[in-house]
Amino acid sequence: xxxxxxxxxxxAAGEIQVIHLANITRMYVMGSERIYALREVTLGIRRNEYxxxxxxxxxxxxxxxxxxxxxxxxxxxxxxxxxxxxxTMNDADLAAIRNRQIGFVFQTFNLLPRSDALRNVELPxxxxxxxxxxxxxxxxxxxxxxxxxxxxxxxxxELSGGQRQRVAIARALVTRxxxxxxxxxxxxxxxxxxxxxxxxxxxxxxxxxxxxxxTHEEDVARHAARIIRVRDGRIESDGPNEHRLASMEPAxxxxxx
Amino acid sequence: MAVAALNANKLRAVLTTLGVxxxxxxxxxxxxxxxGLDSALEQTxxxxxxxxxxxxxxxxxxxNWLASRNRADISFNQYQQFKQRMRTAEYVVPTADAGAKKVxxxxxxxxxxxIMGAGFEYSHVVGDAIARGRFFNEIEDExxxxxxxxxxxxxxxxxxxxxxIGKTIxxxxxxxxxxxxMPKRGALGADFxxxxxxxxxxxxxxxxSKARDLTICVKAGGADKLENVRYxxxxxxxxxxxxxxxxxxxxxxNEQKEFRQQMDQLRVIVFGVGIAMTxxxxxxxxxxxxxxxxxxxxxxxxxxGVRKALGATRRSIxxxxxxxxxxxxxxxxxxAFIFTSIVALIGSQVLKEQAGMTFLSSTLPFSQxxxxxxxxxxxxxxxxxxxxFRGARMDPVEALRAE
Numbered sequence: 282x283x284x285x286x287x288x289x290x291x292x293a294a295g296e297i298q299v300i301h302l303a304n305i306t307r308m309y310v311m312g313s314e315r316i317y318a319l320r321e322v323t324l325g326i327r328r329n330e331y332x333x334x335x336x337x338x339x340x341x342x343x344x345x346x347x348x349x350x351x352x353x354x355x356x357x358x359x360x361x362x363x364x365x366x367x368x369t370m371n372d373a374d375l376a377a378i379r380n381r382q383i384g385f386v387f388q389t390f391n392l393l394p395r396s397d398a399l400r401n402v403e404l405p406x407x408x409x410x411x412x413x414x415x416x417x418x419x420x421x422x423x424x425x426x427x428x429x430x431x432x433x434x435x436x437x438x439e440l441s442g443g444q445r446q447r448v449a450i451a452r453a454l455v456t457r458x459x460x461x462x463x464x465x466x467x468x469x470x471x472x473x474x475x476x477x478x479x480x481x482x483x484x485x486x487x488x489x490x491x492x493x494x495x496t497h498e499e500d501v502a503r504h505a506a507r508i509i510r511v512r513d514g515r516i517e518s519d520g521p522n523e524h525r526l527a528s529m530e531p532a533x534x535x536x537x538x
Numbered sequence: 539m540a541v542a543a544l545n546a547n548k549l550r551a552v553l554t555t556l557g558v559x560x561x562x563x564x565x566x567x568x569x570x571x572x573x574g575l576d577s578a579l580e581q582t583x584x585x586x587x588x589x590x591x592x593x594x595x596x597x598x599x600x601x602n603w604l605a606s607r608n609r610a611d612i613s614f615n616q617y618q619q620f621k622q623r624m625r626t627a628e629y630v631v632p633t634a635d636a637g638a639k640k641v642x643x644x645x646x647x648x649x650x651x652x653i654m655g656a657g658f659e660y661s662h663v664v665g666d667a668i669a670r671g672r673f674f675n676e677i678e679d680e681x682x683x684x685x686x687x688x689x690x691x692x693x694x695x696x697x698x699x700x701x702x703i704g705k706t707i708x709x710x711x712x713x714x715x716x717x718x719x720m721p722k723r724g725a726l727g728a729d730f731x732x733x734x735x736x737x738x739x740x741x742x743x744x745x746x747s748k749a750r751d752l753t754i755c756v757k758a759g760g761a762d763k764l765e766n767v768r769y770x771x772x773x774x775x776x777x778x779x780x781x782x783x784x785x786x787x788x789x790x791x792n793e794q795k796e797f798r799q800q801m802d803q804l805r806v807i808v809f810g811v812g813i814a815m816t817x818x819x820x821x822x823x824x825x826x827x828x829x830x831x832x833x834x835x836x837x838x839x840x841x842x843g844v845r846k847a848l849g850a851t852r853r854s855i856x857x858x859x860x861x862x863x864x865x866x867x868x869x870x871x872x873x874a875f876i877f878t879s880i881v882a883l884i885g886s887q888v889l890k891e892q893a894g895m896t897f898l899s900s901t902l903p904f905s906q907x908x909x910x911x912x913x914x915x916x917x918x919x920x921x922x923x924x925x926x927f928r929g930a931r932m933d934p935v936e937a938l939r940a941e
Contacts, residue, residue, distance in 0.1 A: 380849020391844040408849040
């Protein structure tokens with residue numbers, strides 16, 4: 282399926298898409314059975330889009346997210362990241378893409394419990410081979426960006442859920458990735474804190490970041506500008522969000538804690 | 539990161555490190571003991587000299603002991619003939635011993651000393667003969683004057699606060715003028731040297747009668763000449779002892795090599811026991827380390843997933859766990875080092891006071907510390923590599939799903 286021309290990877294304006302999936306299939310072999318998590322998915326995401334990938338559990342949205350996040354490789358099909366074919370890359374190359382191009386935000390935050398906020402945010406830069414003084418500087422800036430300048434030396438268990446998720450967002454931002462990939466980012470937060478986190482994503486989007494949300498909650502997906510619905514391993518619908526929350530005010534850079 | 543993870547499981551880490559502690563401890567103890575043996579050996583050999591033959595009735599190797607017992611003593615007359623005929627030797631010096639004698643100075647008294655009668659050239663034969671004062675000279679020797687050179691232990695016991703030079707001591711009631719003292723010479727198997735008093739041989743005969751078995755010291759004047767001198771000494775001695783061609787030697791030509799052989803046997807025993815213990819404890823230790831690393835990898839599956847998502851390669855995960863395993867081993871060797879240092883410090887003191895073993899150092903040899911560090915790094919890598927590989931090869935999606 283590598284017949285996808287460069288035209289397919291570019292939009293009408295001739296701009297290269299950040300994410301371009303062409304006929305992506307992910308199949309698992311379970312004994313004698315073949316289970317298709319994704320079937321022939323074709324999908325493009327441009328720079329500075331705010332996309333929600335939606336679907337019930339078992340729909341294939343997690344598999345899609347794992348492939349977009351370069352955590353998993355497709356069984357067939359081509360995946361281009363910033364115009365580069367990543368579906369055939371080896372472990373080390375994929376690790377480098379994850380490290381430099383993708384900022385992950387997880388439902389359970391996934392901070393290292395024994396490291397303070399600053400060390401957690403520094404971690405991707407450690408793997409990027411950034412020197413310690415620059416690492417520190419950039420981690421501090423990322424934490425300031427999410428309004429946690431005064432919580433840098435706190436361990437995760439000394440932070441609230443919303444604060445933990447903001448540390449995780451700072452960690453995702455610190456490498457200045459091409460996309461931020463958030464998997465149910467408000468799933469473990471109460472409504473009010475969840476709204477704060479969604480406002481932070483809104484702000485990051487307005488600042489030019491590309492954001493991909495993976496969720497099964499309509500309320501969360503409504504924040505996005507484009508919604509991709511997945512069902513039974515196929516894209517059911519893909520289009521602009523007609524009911525985008527209009528009341529959304531850009532969050533102030535600070536003081537939202 | 540690796541260290542923080544270990545912190546959480548302190549007790550388990552300590553227990554599993556115990557094997558490594560014992561292993562490294564054994565290596566260090568063995569090194570400490572062997573280094574002590576070596577220095578004792580060198581000290582002893584330097585006293586006996588590496589180019590000196592000791593012609594005597596007794597065989598130092600302990601062989602022919604029964605035969606030696608029935609041999610005739612080497613008499614002063616035989617020594618004189620021997621010396622006269624020897625051409626290749628640098629020095630030929632007679633000595634004789636009389637053990638367990640009473641020595642007094644003022645109110646102080648010491649039993650169990652060894653009185654040695656020697657020719658005045660004896661100080662040229664042995665290394666390190668004099669610490670202070672002088673050895674007795676030819677005139678004193680020829681005229682059998684009552685002069686004495688004291689061993690270090692005797693000086694210590696009889697002259698605790700006084701300079702012994704010029705003082706008069708009594709040996710078996712007879713007065714002797716102290717002209718010199720010997721440095722500390724007693725080492726492994728030669729501690730009697732420090733309880734020795736050397737007096738002119740002719741005086742010795744006056745004190746203990748002339749019917750004494752002599753040992754003739756033959757200094758070759760260079761280790762390379764030793765074999766030639768040995769041949770000549772055997773030939774000359776056979777003549778002096780009037781042996782017929784078919785008769786076996788009724789004397790022995792000893793040298794310090796015999797001590798070295800005995801010492802080497804001891805080394806082999808210490809080393810063998812040490813290696814066996816070390817191997818066993820390292821086996822136990824590395825299984826422990828491997829176990830704790832497997833637990834650590836399993837417990838931190840989620841963390842491995844997160845790290846991979848953030849850009850950790852297989853290699854960096856592998857390194858993380860290897861560093862952790864090596865750190866465990868290094869901690870173990872540090873504990874072993876501290877423990878062994880204390881043992882060395884106290885042990886050397888106790889063995890010196892209780893058993894008179896003065897050859898053990900109170901500190902560990904530096905080379906042993908380097909060896910211990912290298913060994914613990916190797917054990918850490920070997921024990922950690924399989925668990926670390928398992929962590930490194932985890933699928934990031936699966937790992938992230940773990941709880």
